[in-house]
Amino acid sequence: MVSLIHLIRNENMKLYKRTGTWVMIGLIILAIVGVGLFSKFVLDSDAQINWKEQLKDENMQLERTMKDTEKMGVGNNYVKQQLAINNYRLENDYPPVHSQSLWGFMIDATNFTGFVALFTIVVAAGIVASEFSWGTIKLLLIRPVSRSKILLSKYITTILFALFMISLLFGLSFIFGSLLFGFSGLEQPNLVYQEGQVVEQNMITYIISLYGFNSIDLFMMLTFAFMISTVFRSSSLAIGISIFLMFTGPQLVQLLSNYEWVKYVLFANTNLQQYTNGIPIVEGMTMTFSVSMIIIYFVIFIALSWIIFEKQDVAS
Structure with missing residues (x-):
């Protein structure tokens, strides 16, 4: 019997033999290098020197905003929290994290997890559907291995590719950030407002927590794309639907946030940062509720993929 590890190795060999895979890796590298050079040579460095004056001006604006919201009877937790953090920085001589520093550059680099999600969706959408379009699925199924093991090897390969891309993004941002900005300010803490x-x-x-939070949406979308690819045997359909939902889903949830039922939508729950540094989209939502909803959606996506793949007719 063919082992699962052998199948995963074969899937990885096929994946990394494709020119498109290396183009995606190259684009991530170019993006990190480009943003690093832009931060180093284009951005204004005076902001680091005059940060205390800038924070004092910002505090004056925040205080005016707070007074205005209090007159209207509207609470503004974000303004209160930001004001407290700014005052703490001034009292303890902690400058804000600037893009022209190692930590600032690494934080900025987390924004590229969106590109990683796009590339991973492309891989997830094609890893099953391409076997049907090329006719190679028959060669896979005549081997002495179960359909479940074949599908599992493809899903694990997609997960490993996502982890590789995230690790590459993290490692490159640290290496390139160190080369450009040095190691000054490593002792600087991150400030959060709690209790x-x-x-x-x-x-x-x-x-690391930023990468973790950003990866939740990434893994859910790659699982969704994998499911669409398996069910409909179409990589273009899986890519189109997944990318469309990835960009429009959170905006639609925000527009419908006044409705109680929106908390059951996947995109209302994938951003777990709403519980650590913000306010839940729907009042009453908790971290436990969102994690439970994510697990439910994940089980649905995986179950549909496996059930339909097991029953699909590959003769046509």
């Missing part, structure tokens, strides 16, 4: 007070956190832990 009515400002708390210092380890910066590298915070950056």
Whole structure:
């Protein structure tokens, strides 16, 4: 019997033999290099020097905003939190994290997880559907291995590709950020507002948590694209629907946030940062609820993929 590890190795060999895979890897590298050079040579460095004056001006604006919202009887937790963090920086001489620093550059690089999601969706959408379009699915199924093991090897390969791309993004941002901006300010903490007070956190832990939070949406969308690819045997359909939902889903949830039922939509739950540094989209939502909804959607996507793949007729 063919082992699962052998199947995964074969899928990885097929994936990394494709020119498109290396083009995606190259684009990530170019993006990191480009943003690093832009931050180093184009952005204004005076902001780091005059940060105290800038924070004082920002505090004056925040205080005016707070007074205006209080007159209207509207609470503004974000303004209150930001004001407290700014005052803490001034009192303890902690400058804001600037893009022209290692930590700032690494934080900015987390925005590229969206590109990683796009590339991973392309891989997930094609890894099953391409076997049908090329006619190679018959060669796979005549081997002494179950359909479930074949599908599992393809899904694990997609997950490994996503992890590789995220690790590449993290590693490149650290290496290139170190080369451009050095290691000054490594002791600088991340400041968060928790339970009515400002708390210092380890910066590298915070950056890793950003990657973790951003990866939740990535893994759900690649699983969705994998499901569409398996069910409909069409990579273009899987790519189109997945990318459309990835960009429009969160905006639609925001527009419908006044409705109670929107909390059951996937995109209302994938952003777990709403519980750590913000306000839930729908009042009453909790971290436990969102994690439960993510698990339910994940099980549905995986179950549909496996059930339909097991029953599909590949003769046509």
